[in-house]
Amino acid sequence: MGLNLHVQGRIGGGTVIVARGDLDYGVADRFRACVEQALQPPPGALYVDLRLVTFVDSSGLGALVSAHKLAERAGSRLVLESPSEALLRTLRTAGLVTLFGLPPA
Template identity: 90%
Template sequence: MDLNLHVQGRIGGGTVIVARGDLDYGAADRFRLCVERALQPPPGVLYLDLRLVTFVDSSGIGALVSAHKQAERAGSRLVLESPSEALLRTLRTAGLVSFFGLPPG
Protein backbone atom coordinates (compact mmCIF):
# COMPACT_ATOMS: atom_id res chain seq x y z
CA MET A 1 0.00 0.00 0.00
CA ASP A 2 1.33 3.45 -0.88
CA LEU A 3 2.01 5.98 1.82
CA ASN A 4 -0.44 8.87 2.00
CA LEU A 5 0.70 11.96 3.88
CA HIS A 6 -1.48 14.83 5.08
CA VAL A 7 -0.14 17.91 6.87
CA GLN A 8 -2.40 19.96 9.11
CA GLY A 9 -2.25 22.41 11.97
CA ARG A 10 -3.11 21.34 15.47
CA ILE A 11 -5.41 23.09 17.88
CA GLY A 12 -3.16 24.47 20.59
CA GLY A 13 -0.18 24.73 18.25
CA GLY A 14 2.20 22.53 16.36
CA THR A 15 1.95 20.76 13.05
CA VAL A 16 0.69 17.23 12.42
CA ILE A 17 1.70 14.88 9.63
CA VAL A 18 -0.82 12.07 9.30
CA ALA A 19 0.70 9.01 7.60
CA ARG A 20 -1.32 6.13 6.19
CA GLY A 21 0.06 3.02 4.52
CA ASP A 22 3.58 1.62 4.12
CA LEU A 23 6.61 3.63 5.20
CA ASP A 24 9.14 1.76 3.10
CA TYR A 25 11.91 2.25 0.56
CA GLY A 26 9.47 3.60 -2.03
CA ALA A 27 8.04 6.22 0.35
CA ALA A 28 11.02 7.19 2.53
CA ASP A 29 12.26 10.10 0.38
CA ARG A 30 8.75 11.53 0.02
CA PHE A 31 8.30 11.26 3.78
CA ARG A 32 11.61 13.08 4.42
CA LEU A 33 10.57 15.87 2.03
CA CYS A 34 7.19 16.19 3.73
CA VAL A 35 8.90 16.55 7.13
CA GLU A 36 11.31 19.12 5.72
CA ARG A 37 8.42 21.21 4.37
CA ALA A 38 6.42 20.85 7.60
CA LEU A 39 9.38 22.30 9.50
CA GLN A 40 9.29 25.53 7.42
CA PRO A 41 8.85 27.60 9.51
CA PRO A 42 9.60 25.46 12.59
CA PRO A 43 6.31 24.67 14.36
CA GLY A 44 7.72 24.14 17.86
CA VAL A 45 6.31 20.61 17.93
CA LEU A 46 5.94 18.32 14.92
CA TYR A 47 3.54 15.46 15.60
CA LEU A 48 3.69 12.34 13.44
CA ASP A 49 0.33 10.58 13.59
CA LEU A 50 1.35 7.03 12.73
CA ARG A 51 -1.67 5.02 13.82
CA LEU A 52 -2.47 4.05 10.20
CA VAL A 53 1.04 2.95 9.22
CA THR A 54 0.72 -0.70 8.21
CA PHE A 55 4.34 -1.60 7.42
CA VAL A 56 7.80 -0.13 8.09
CA ASP A 57 11.10 -1.35 6.68
CA SER A 58 14.66 -0.21 7.40
CA SER A 59 14.30 2.71 4.99
CA GLY A 60 11.21 3.84 6.88
CA ILE A 61 13.06 3.61 10.19
CA GLY A 62 15.87 5.63 8.65
CA ALA A 63 13.34 8.24 7.54
CA LEU A 64 11.94 8.48 11.08
CA VAL A 65 15.42 8.91 12.57
CA SER A 66 16.14 11.54 9.92
CA ALA A 67 12.87 13.33 10.81
CA HIS A 68 13.93 13.40 14.46
CA LYS A 69 17.28 14.94 13.53
CA GLN A 70 15.66 17.44 11.12
CA ALA A 71 13.30 18.58 13.87
CA GLU A 72 16.18 19.02 16.33
CA ARG A 73 18.16 21.08 13.82
CA ALA A 74 15.09 23.27 13.23
CA GLY A 75 14.62 23.80 16.97
CA SER A 76 11.43 21.74 17.04
CA ARG A 77 10.48 18.64 18.99
CA LEU A 78 9.29 15.51 17.17
CA VAL A 79 6.51 13.44 18.76
CA LEU A 80 5.45 10.03 17.45
CA GLU A 81 1.75 10.02 18.11
CA SER A 82 -0.17 6.75 18.38
CA PRO A 83 2.33 4.58 16.51
CA SER A 84 0.73 1.48 15.02
CA GLU A 85 1.53 -1.91 16.51
CA ALA A 86 3.51 -2.79 13.35
CA LEU A 87 5.66 0.29 13.83
CA LEU A 88 6.12 -0.32 17.56
CA ARG A 89 7.31 -3.89 16.89
CA THR A 90 9.86 -2.61 14.39
CA LEU A 91 11.06 0.16 16.72
CA ARG A 92 11.44 -2.35 19.55
CA THR A 93 13.41 -4.70 17.32
CA ALA A 94 15.66 -1.83 16.23
CA GLY A 95 16.14 -0.67 19.84
CA LEU A 96 14.71 2.78 19.08
CA VAL A 97 11.74 3.00 21.45
CA SER A 98 13.56 5.20 23.96
CA PHE A 99 15.20 7.25 21.17
CA PHE A 100 11.71 8.44 20.21
CA GLY A 101 10.61 8.89 23.83
CA LEU A 102 8.07 6.07 23.69
CA PRO A 103 7.22 3.98 26.75
CA PRO A 104 8.97 0.59 26.83
CA GLY A 105 7.15 -2.61 25.98
Protein backbone atom coordinates in the same frame (compact mmCIF):
# COMPACT_ATOMS: atom_id res chain seq x y z
CA MET B 1 0.18 0.36 -1.27
CA GLY B 2 2.19 3.59 -1.15
CA LEU B 3 1.98 6.34 1.41
CA ASN B 4 -0.43 9.26 1.64
CA LEU B 5 0.77 12.26 3.64
CA HIS B 6 -1.38 15.12 4.87
CA VAL B 7 0.01 18.12 6.77
CA GLN B 8 -2.27 20.13 9.04
CA GLY B 9 -2.14 22.47 12.00
CA ARG B 10 -2.88 21.19 15.47
CA ILE B 11 -5.22 22.75 17.97
CA GLY B 12 -3.01 24.12 20.70
CA GLY B 13 -0.02 24.52 18.39
CA GLY B 14 2.36 22.42 16.40
CA THR B 15 2.03 20.72 13.05
CA VAL B 16 0.74 17.22 12.29
CA ILE B 17 1.72 14.93 9.45
CA VAL B 18 -0.94 12.25 9.04
CA ALA B 19 0.59 9.23 7.31
CA ARG B 20 -1.46 6.46 5.74
CA GLY B 21 -0.12 3.30 4.09
CA ASP B 22 3.38 1.82 3.87
CA LEU B 23 6.48 3.76 4.94
CA ASP B 24 9.10 1.93 2.94
CA TYR B 25 11.99 2.35 0.49
CA GLY B 26 9.74 3.66 -2.27
CA VAL B 27 8.42 6.60 -0.23
CA ALA B 28 11.11 7.31 2.38
CA ASP B 29 12.54 10.29 0.44
CA ARG B 30 9.07 11.77 -0.05
CA PHE B 31 8.40 11.40 3.68
CA ARG B 32 11.67 13.23 4.50
CA ALA B 33 10.75 16.01 2.06
CA CYS B 34 7.34 16.35 3.70
CA VAL B 35 9.00 16.65 7.12
CA GLU B 36 11.40 19.31 5.82
CA GLN B 37 8.49 21.30 4.42
CA ALA B 38 6.45 20.93 7.63
CA LEU B 39 9.38 22.35 9.59
CA GLN B 40 9.27 25.65 7.63
CA PRO B 41 8.93 27.67 9.79
CA PRO B 42 9.69 25.33 12.69
CA PRO B 43 6.65 24.53 14.82
CA GLY B 44 7.12 23.97 18.55
CA ALA B 45 6.45 20.30 17.87
CA LEU B 46 5.97 18.18 14.78
CA TYR B 47 3.58 15.29 15.33
CA VAL B 48 3.62 12.28 13.00
CA ASP B 49 0.31 10.43 13.24
CA LEU B 50 1.11 6.78 12.49
CA ARG B 51 -2.23 5.14 13.33
CA LEU B 52 -2.89 4.41 9.63
CA VAL B 53 0.63 3.21 8.75
CA THR B 54 0.42 -0.50 7.95
CA PHE B 55 4.07 -1.35 7.24
CA VAL B 56 7.52 0.13 7.94
CA ASP B 57 10.76 -1.31 6.56
CA SER B 58 14.36 -0.34 7.38
CA SER B 59 14.20 2.61 4.97
CA GLY B 60 11.07 3.80 6.75
CA LEU B 61 12.82 3.52 10.11
CA GLY B 62 15.70 5.52 8.65
CA ALA B 63 13.24 8.16 7.46
CA LEU B 64 11.78 8.43 10.98
CA VAL B 65 15.28 8.83 12.45
CA SER B 66 16.08 11.47 9.80
CA ALA B 67 12.84 13.26 10.68
CA HIS B 68 13.88 13.31 14.33
CA LYS B 69 17.27 14.81 13.41
CA LEU B 70 15.70 17.39 11.07
CA ALA B 71 13.30 18.48 13.82
CA GLU B 72 16.13 18.81 16.34
CA ARG B 73 18.21 20.91 13.94
CA ALA B 74 15.19 23.15 13.35
CA GLY B 75 14.74 23.64 17.09
CA SER B 76 11.55 21.60 17.09
CA ARG B 77 10.54 18.29 18.62
CA LEU B 78 9.30 15.20 16.77
CA VAL B 79 6.49 13.22 18.39
CA LEU B 80 5.32 9.87 17.02
CA GLU B 81 1.60 9.52 17.67
CA SER B 82 -0.42 6.30 17.79
CA PRO B 83 2.12 3.83 16.39
CA SER B 84 0.64 0.36 15.98
CA GLU B 85 1.79 -2.42 18.28
CA ALA B 86 3.67 -3.97 15.33
CA LEU B 87 5.51 -0.70 14.70
CA LEU B 88 6.31 -0.37 18.41
CA ARG B 89 7.81 -3.87 18.36
CA THR B 90 9.91 -2.92 15.33
CA LEU B 91 11.10 0.28 17.02
CA ARG B 92 11.95 -1.68 20.18
CA THR B 93 13.86 -4.30 18.21
CA ALA B 94 15.80 -1.56 16.42
CA GLY B 95 16.57 0.14 19.76
CA LEU B 96 14.76 3.35 18.77
CA VAL B 97 12.06 3.73 21.45
CA THR B 98 14.29 5.92 23.65
CA LEU B 99 15.09 8.21 20.72
CA PHE B 100 11.39 8.84 20.16
CA GLY B 101 10.42 8.89 23.85
CA LEU B 102 8.19 5.83 23.54
CA PRO B 103 7.57 3.28 26.30
CA PRO B 104 10.20 0.50 26.31
CA ALA B 105 7.67 -2.30 26.74
